[in-house]
Amino acid sequence: MKLFDRQKKWEINLYSYYDHAGIVRHLEDMARQGWQLEKAGSVFWTYRRCKPTELRYAVVYFSKASQFDPEPPAEQREFWELCKATGWELVTNRYQMQIFCNPAKNPTPIETDPVVQVENVHAAMKAGAARSNWLMLCCALLQIWAQFRNAETIRDLLSSGIS
Numbered sequence: 001m002k003l004f005d006r007q008k009k010w011e012i013n014l015y016s017y018y019d020h021a022g023i024v025r026h027l028e029d030m031a032r033q034g035w036q037l038e039k040a041g042s043v044f045w046t047y048r049r050c051k052p053t054e055l056r057y058a059v060v061y062f063s064k065a066s067q068f069d070p071e072p073p074a075e076q077r078e079f080w081e082l083c084k085a086t087g088w089e090l091v092t093n094r095y096q097m098q099i100f101c102n103p104a105k106n107p108t109p110i111e112t113d114p115v116v117q118v119e120n121v122h123a124a125m126k127a128g129a130a131r132s133n134w135l136m137l138c139c140a141l142l143q144i145w146a147q148f149r150n151a152e153t154i155r156d157l158l159s160s161g162i163s
Contacts, residue, residue, distance in 0.1 A: 006049070007048055007049045008038070008046060008047065008048055008049070009035055009046070009047040009048075009049070010044045010045070010046055010047075011044065011045050011047065012043060012044060012045075013040070013041070013042075013043060013044065013045050017094075017097060018061075020059035020060075020061075023057075023059050023099070024057045024058065024059055027055075027057040027099070027101075028054075028055060028056065028057055030047060031050070031052070031053055031054070031055040031057075031101075032052055032053070032054065033052060034049060034050055034051065034052040035047035035048070035049060035050065036048055036049075036050040036055070036091075036101070037057075037091050037092060037099060037101075038091075038092065039092050040092050040093075040094045040097070040099060041094070042094075053103070054103075054105070055101045055102070055103055056101065056102045056103075056104065056107050057091075057099065057100065057101050057102075058088060058099075058100045058101075058102070058109070058110045058111075059097060059098070059099055059100075060097075060098045060100065060110050060111060061096045061097055061098070062075075062076050062079065062096050062098055063096055064076065065093070065095055065096045065098075067095045072093075076098075079098075080098075083100055083110055086107070086108050086110075087102045087103075087104050087107055087108070088100040088101070088102045088107065088110060089101055089102070
C-alpha cells in the first residue's frame with residue numbers, strides 16, 4: 001500500500017454528529033470539487049477522487065442501529081432497499097447515522113416531514129450520546145464528592161496536590 005495515495009483524501013471531521021444539514025452541504029461541496037465520501041469515521045473521513053459532479057446527499061438517523069450489532073438489523077436493511085428503489089445509494093453509515101447520495105437533480109427526499117426528522121435525531125441521540133453524557137456527569141459528580149469528602153477544610157482541598 002502506498003503511503004500517499006492521490007486517489008484518496010483524509011479529512012478531520014469538524015461537524016457535529018447530529019448536524020445533518022452541515023454535513024450534507026459539505027459533502028455536496030466536496031463532490032463538486034471531485035471528492036466523494038467513502039467512509040465516515042469518528043475523527044477522520046475518507047474521500048476518493050471522482051469526476052467533479054453534482055451529487056445530492058441525505059443524512060438520516062436510524063435509532064435502532066448499534067455499534068455492537070454484528071449485522072445491521074432487518075428493519076435497517078429494508079430501509080436501505082427502499083432508499084435504493086428511489087435512487088438513493090448508501091454511501092456509508094456510522095452507528096445510527098446513514099449517509100446516502102443520489103445523482104438526480106431533484107431526487108425524492110428520504111425524509112419529508114421535518115417533525116419526523118427531528119424526532120429521529122432525538123431518538124438517535126437518546127440511544128447514543130445522551131446516555132454516555134449522563135454517565136460522564138455521574139462520574140464527575142462522584143469525583144467531586146470524593147475530593148470534598150476527604151478534605152477537612154477548603155484550605156486542605158486547595159493545598160492538596162492531587163486535587
